Amino acid sequence: MADLYTVTDLHLTLADMTAKPLFGPAPRIEILKGLTFTIPKGAVVGIVGGSGSGKSTLGRALVRLLEPSGGAIHFAGTDITHLPDFALRPLRRRFQMIFQDPMSSLNPRHRVGTIIAEPLRLHGLDAIPERITRALDHVGLPQQFASRYPHELSGGQRQRVGIARAIALEPDFILADEIVSGLDVSSQAQVLNLLERLVADLGLTLAFISHDLSVIRRLCQRTIVLHQGRIVEDCPTSDLFANPQAAYTRELLEAIPLPDPAQVWG
Amino acid sequence: MSFLSIRNLSVRLKNGPPLLRRVSLDVAAGEVRGLVGESGAGKSMIGKAVLGILPPSVQITEGEILLDGTDLLRLSPRESRRRIGASCALIPQDPLTALNPSHRIGPQITNRLVDILGWTRAAADARAIDLLAEVQISDPARVLRSYPHELSGGMRQRILIASAFAAEPKLIVADEPTTALDVTVQKQILRLIAGMQARHGTALLFVTHDLGVVSKVCQKLSVLYSGLVLEDSTVTDFFTAPRHAYSAALLAATPKYTDPDAGLQPVPDAVIGAVRAEVDSFDRKAAHG
Numbered sequence: 342m343a344d345l346y347t348v349t350d351l352h353l354t355l356a357d358m359t360a361k362p363l364f365g366p367a368p369r370i371e372i373l374k375g376l377t378f379t380i381p382k383g384a385v386v387g388i389v390g391g392s393g394s395g396k397s398t399l400g401r402a403l404v405r406l407l408e409p410s411g412g413a414i415h416f417a418g419t420d421i422t423h424l425p426d427f428a429l430r431p432l433r434r435r436f437q438m439i440f441q442d443p444m445s446s447l448n449p450r451h452r453v454g455t456i457i458a459e460p461l462r463l464h465g466l467d468a469i470p471e472r473i474t475r476a477l478d479h480v481g482l483p484q485q486f487a488s489r490y491p492h493e494l495s496g497g498q499r500q501r502v503g504i505a506r507a508i509a510l511e512p513d514f515i516l517a518d519e520i521v522s523g524l525d526v527s528s529q530a531q532v533l534n535l536l537e538r539l540v541a542d543l544g545l546t547l548a549f550i551s552h553d554l555s556v557i558r559r560l561c562q563r564t565i566v567l568h569q570g571r572i573v574e575d576c577p578t579s580d581l582f583a584n585p586q587a588a589y590t591r592e593l594l595e596a597i598p599l600p601d602p603a604q605v606w607g
Numbered sequence: 608m609s610f611l612s613i614r615n616l617s618v619r620l621k622n623g624p625p626l627l628r629r630v631s632l633d634v635a636a637g638e639v640r641g642l643v644g645e646s647g648a649g650k651s652m653i654g655k656a657v658l659g660i661l662p663p664s665v666q667i668t669e670g671e672i673l674l675d676g677t678d679l680l681r682l683s684p685r686e687s688r689r690r691i692g693a694s695c696a697l698i699p700q701d702p703l704t705a706l707n708p709s710h711r712i713g714p715q716i717t718n719r720l721v722d723i724l725g726w727t728r729a730a731a732d733a734r735a736i737d738l739l740a741e742v743q744i745s746d747p748a749r750v751l752r753s754y755p756h757e758l759s760g761g762m763r764q765r766i767l768i769a770s771a772f773a774a775e776p777k778l779i780v781a782d783e784p785t786t787a788l789d790v791t792v793q794k795q796i797l798r799l800i801a802g803m804q805a806r807h808g809t810a811l812l813f814v815t816h817d818l819g820v821v822s823k824v825c826q827k828l829s830v831l832y833s834g835l836v837l838e839d840s841t842v843t844d845f846f847t848a849p850r851h852a853y854s855a856a857l858l859a860a861t862p863k864y865t866d867p868d869a870g871l872q873p874v875p876d877a878v879i880g881a882v883r884a885e886v887d888s889f890d891r892k893a894a895h896g
């Protein structure tokens with residue numbers, strides 16, 4: 342299987358504005374500290390790790406909303422590490438990120454239909470109304486929702502709008518950042534089944550950031566565990582559960598609350 | 608007597624369909640009540656009604672919201688705001704939008720203490736540092752100087768939890784307070800919430816879709832579907848013998864990492880059909896008085 346992403350010794354630093362002196366540049370803090378991994382085409386890879394470990398930052402780097410400070414990211418054979426914006430533009434439709442905070446990524450002044458249509462227009466796609474209809478269908482939202490504003494939706498409905506917007510573009514790669522954590526179990530099942538279907542039918546490749554290891558276990562063949570900006574484990578998901586290597590992974594497993602009042606929970 | 612008692616609360620979209628259908632539920636001091644149900648069921652709407660922050664597009668058509676025995680809906684808006692401000696706090700569902708992006712974190716926690724509760728600036732600052740340390744934020748002083756976009760999703764959520772507890776409220780409405788947290792932090796935070804809640808005898812209305820979390824922190828539970836309460840049980844009863852077919856289906860839909868083939872099945876169409884019929888029959892009865 343060909344690799345869609347090849348990531349080599351990825352480093353990423355950000356300016357620490359809280360420590361900026363009155364004059365001169367802010368000191369930089371290193372968020373990602375040398376990550377190496379590949380994502381094969383058609384794979385579903387889980388990314389787990391503690392709060393602040395760098396998962397969302399890694400996601401933003403993969404879809405080049407952030408520029409790495411070292412190492413390299415290849416997407417479908419192209420080195421995108423430092424590609425300037427104009428050169429990235431044609432690639433952008435092919436990798437999409439669905440964000441962790443649904444409300445902040447949706448323009449509050451636009452109706453849902455416009456929110457989904459905008460990137461389609463930007464990329465010059467045709468048959469936009471049909472694509473909107475299909476996308477809403479896929480995520481289980483009634484068609485009337487196209488005329489609603491984000492503040493008129495529940496939290497889970499907003500999250501599904503974010504998903505609809507990404508899949509409407511029919512990208513090769515979706516990076517989903519905690520997209521089901523705000524959904525009830527039944528909607529979670531619908532969204533995950535949908536993603537599985539897109540992977541099977543369209544050959545979509547998926548990276549799935551989640552703190553919910555039960556979901557990861559169901560969805561992902563492989564899992565990467567991040568801890569403080571480094572990869573501490575990268576293995577088939579079944580091995581992760583059968584034989585967790587990193588102490589941090591074991592800690593994660595023990596902390597999962599099972600739906601059972603009798604569970605002894607540390 | 609319960610600190611919060613909601614009686615037959617109905618809310619509808621102005622000129623539109625009902626969103627809450629005669630909801631009744633109680634939360635006693637020192638008690639945690641879970642509120643579960645599918646996306647769009649009206650869980651956040653209940654919280655907003657209690658806190659007097661319903662969107663202008665909806666209206667309350669009947670019912671009572673008793674806070675410490677007084678019906679908030681019978682007070683002047685000003686008096687009801689005063690009572691809510693003095694004794695209730697919200698941990699909102701969407702951590703990024705709840706924080707003002709153009710202000711540093713510090714004042715967003717402390718202004719309420721200073722402006723509404725009359726603390727000194729120094730006392731409020733000290734309290735903010737203690738609280739952030741309590742929610743396991745490792746460098747509280749730096750975080751207080753940060754802007755929201757400089758923090759990870761989980762950090763923002765913990766800041767909102769800290770700020771809800773800041774003024775030691777008698778009632779907290781926690782709307783999905785741990786969805787952005789990894790399980791290890793979630794565990795610490797849930798213990799912490801339970802600890803603070805028990806120490807201060809806070810009544811806690813805990814909105815979540817995570818039945819694992821419910822089984823760890825709640826004593827009582829309401830199951831909501833399309834604004835209708837289907838089941839009101841103790842947590843033990845709910846998990847051992849759910850009374851409603853929908854509750855049983857929710858339990859079956861919950862994934863378990865210990866059993867990779869279980870769960871993650873949508874609630875079956877037959878169950879959804881039966882619940883919809885229940886909602887329709889409720890609406891028909893309501894229409895005929």
Ligand SMILES: Nc1ncnc2c1ncn2[C@@H]1O[C@H](COP(=O)(O)OP(=O)(O)OP(=O)(O)O)[C@@H](O)[C@H]1O
Nearest residue numbers: 355392393394395396397398757758759760761762
């Ligand atoms: N713009 C920024 N400026 C400075 N620091 C930042 C910025 N964005 C993120 N960070 C820091 O980078 C680290 C990693 O953040 P990131 O959002 O990638 O974490 P995460 O793994 O997604 O966590 P969570 O599970 O809480 O969402 C955090 O310590 C955060 O404070």
Ligand SMILES: Nc1ncnc2c1ncn2[C@@H]1O[C@H](COP(=O)(O)OP(=O)(O)OP(=O)(O)O)[C@@H](O)[C@H]1O
Nearest residue numbers: 493494495496497498646647648649650651652662
């Ligand atoms: N401002 C609004 N105007 C019109 N309808 C609204 C508004 N806010 C919410 N709604 C609708 O009210 C219903 C209940 O919303 P609510 O936010 O209470 O759901 P919820 O149970 O909290 O769901 P979630 O788990 O997805 O957060 C939803 O169908 C939603 O679309």
Ligand SMILES: [Mg+2]
Nearest residue numbers: 397441759760
């Ligand atoms: Mg994140």
Ligand SMILES: [Mg+2]
Nearest residue numbers: 495496651700
């Ligand atoms: Mg909600």
